[in-house]
Amino acid sequence: MDASLFSDRLHSLLERADSIAVLTGAGVSAESGVPTFRDPGGLWSRFKPEELANVDAFMRNPDLVWEWYTYRRELIAGVQPNPGHVALAEMQTLIPDFTLVTQNVDNLHQRAGSTDVVELHGNIERSFCMDCRATVDKIDLPASKAVPRCAHCGGLIRPGVVWFGEMLPDAQLRRASDAAARCQLFLSIGTSGEVYPAAQLPGLAREHGAWVVEINPRPSSIAHRMHECIEAPSGVVLPLLVDVFRRSRLSA
Ligand code: BJW
C-alpha cells in the first residue's frame, strides 16, 4: 500500500490546506489492542451499547458497571499508542489550525503526544461523584472492585464518560462543530458512524465545503456522506498520509 491510493484532491489538500479537522473512533485504537465496540468480538458484541452504556444500567448495578470500567482501564494501561495515533500527533505540529476530535475515552491520542484533544465522550481516567460532582483521578481510585464512594459526601463515584441519553460536554461539542464548519479537509477515522451527534460532524463539514475522507477497513454507516473512502487500517494509512503532508509542508 502506498500514497497512490489517495485521490488527487486529497494529495492537493495535504499539500495546501490551512485547516484540517479529524474525528476518531474506537477503530483508531484497534491496532493498539483495544477492542472496538461494535465489530465482531468487540466490547459490545454480546450486548447492545444503548442498553448498557446508560445511567440507568449504572444505577441498577453500579458494582458490575464499575468492574467493567476497571477492566477496561487496566486493559488500556497495558497497551501503547499505535502508528496511527503517532501520525496524528505529528500532523498537529505541522499546521496551526488542526483539530483532533475523538469519541474515544482511552487517552491514547494524548499519550502519543496530541494536545488540546476535543474529547466528545469524556475520558476513562477521570471519574466523578454523582451527588457533589467532585472529580477523582484514576490514581486516587481504590483497588477494590466495588464502586467507590465519594470522600466528601459519600455519593457514588461514576466513570467520567458520556453515556447514551446524556448531553455531550457543551464546550467540546461546540469546538468540534466549529472545526468541522471551517476546515478544508475532514478525516473521519475508525468510527462506525452509529452514534450521534458525533456522526453528524462529517456531514456538517461537507455542507460547509470541506473534502471529507473516511479511513476504515469497512465502509461505515455514514460512508455515503464521504467524498472518498480509504478502506484500510488507520495504523497503515495515517503514516502514509502524514508522509505526504510532512514532505510538502517542510519543503514549502
Ligand atoms: C478500524 C480499524 C482499524 C476497526 N482502522 N478503523 C440523532 C439521531 C438518532 C439518535 C440520536 C441522535 N442524537 C442523539 C441520539 C441518541 C444517542 C445515539 O446516538 N443513539 C444511536 C445509537 C442512534 N446519542 C446520545 O445519547 C448522545 N447524547 C446526546 O445526543 O445527548 C442529547 C440527547 C439526549 C437524549 C436524546 C436525544 C439527544 C450520547 C452518546 C454517548 C456514547 N457513549 C459511548 C460510550 C462511552 C463510554 C465508554 O467508552 O464506555 O461512546 S457508546 C460508544 O459508541 C462509545 C463510542 O465513542 C461510540 C462510537 O463508537 P465508535 O467509536 O464508532 O466505535 P464502533 O465500535 O462503533 O466502530 C469502530 C469502527 O472502527 C468500525 O467501523 C470498524 O470498521 C473500524 N475499525 N478496526 C480503522 N484498524
Ligand code: ZN
Ligand atoms: Zn460527592
